Amino acid sequence: MSNVSSQKAFRKNSFDEAKRLIASKYPIVWIESWEEERVEQMLKRVSSSGFSQPLTFSAWSETKGFGTGEKTSIIEALELFISQKESGILLIKDFSWNLAPISLLKRTLRDLFQQAKSSFKTLFLLSAFSDIPEDTLKEIITMDFALPDETDLQTIFEGVLKGSPKVKVVLNDEQRMKLLKGALGLTGDEAKFVFQKMMVGKSELSEDALEIVFEEKARIIKREGLLEYVPTKFTLDDIGGLDNLKDWLKNRSDFFSKEAQAAGLKIPKGVLMTGVSGCGKSLSTQAIAAAWGLPLYRLDMNRVYGGAMGAPEEAFRKAISQIEAVAPAILWLEEIEKGVAGYEQGDKGVTARIFSSFLTWLQEHSSPVFVAATANEINKLPPELLRKGRFDEIFFVDLPSEAERGNIFKVHIAKRNLDATKYVFTDLAKATNNFNGAEIEQVVVSGLVLAFQDGKRELSQDDMFKVAGRMVPLATTMSEQIKEIKRWADTRAVKASR
């Protein structure tokens, strides 16, 4: 895949994208999509209203030819298109390299490419899979077909309603909007299925139908296996310390609101949190979602690269188009250094290509998607990622200071509904030098066990001292690595703590 095609893959509006490709005289465009009907509708619209002069539009399939009752082979169809004088669009449905002897097919496409370059003709190859042999890469550009937006979903919804005349809709405008928004991220067929399911056996469509949409969407997105919806359990109050980071987040809490967008405020693109493990990076990511009131989706890069979800580049593009469709949303990339570990500058491999399209998207996307990335081994990250303009800020999350340790204790004591007045937090903080947040939580948890075993007592300060005295914090055994991380972060990141 060339750079051009990976960049444009993230443009959201398929109508505009198709128009742009036609206007730039790309003769052959590959669209990977299951949504034949929507693709055909979109191209028809482009042909009739995309340009000052309408273009001819024809569609060919193996079973129906041009739909005139006459059988045409794909080679004949392509040759006809080559000889056509007017500007136009030809859509080949279910394109596959088996539709004709492959060498003949490639040759015909090449002829078309040569001839169409100087004319206003564009061939669209539609297939559910992307399968472009190396030796045709030069001639074929790929285009991502965007998932339905709210207007498309409205049309689908109304279509389903028409098919179920007995169902009375008692939704107000706001609920209707929520319902359509709830279906963002689904393909047209999936949305249709969800809307149908919502109406089964119902005489009335009311607010509780929304729940069905949300549930179905969570199920469908989960089945895709790329993005995982993460219900947010934590708020900013669950974070002890990290005050700089918290302030930064609070200051941006309504940047994603309609008002802010209307006022043209620049939406933050993302934040990278690096640093010592167990100090609250993942925790903070979840707190962002709660603080900003946005849904959080986690993308497991290991699964993207693993190949089980399809070719990595396709899987990644799919994930991006899904997250854009559910925007405004937060995209959580956990331990990104794992994903890019194999990355080297100039490397021609898949990792490098995905990574460079990720960088491009990160910098250029205009959809309200905020990326919250975490990294433990920052020195593995390529320098491009850290350049200005990629992330809005890079935070270094250090081992908690003494004061912060006291606050972390407070958080975990409060979480367990214990009486905070019974403990002296400054003393607990002193007794846990070098402990990270996770270890402090462990002190509280193990302390509770100890107290329970010892006659089902309430947790005492002493229980926690005992537990802490027996623990060897990770920072002690890893002091060299931690020093190195700190040295790295000193010049490249902002401290998350005040």
Ligand SMILES: Nc1ncnc2c1ncn2[C@@H]1O[C@H](COP(=O)(O)OP(=O)(O)O)[C@@H](O)[C@H]1O
């Ligand atoms: N600053 C903190 N305040 C409160 N709890 C913390 C803090 N840091 C870590 N913890 C506890 O440790 C757990 C693991 O921390 P996590 O955020 O996963 O660390 P990491 O930085 O490795 O992502 C959290 O779920 C939380 O319970």
Ligand SMILES: [Mg+2]
């Ligand atoms: Mg983590």
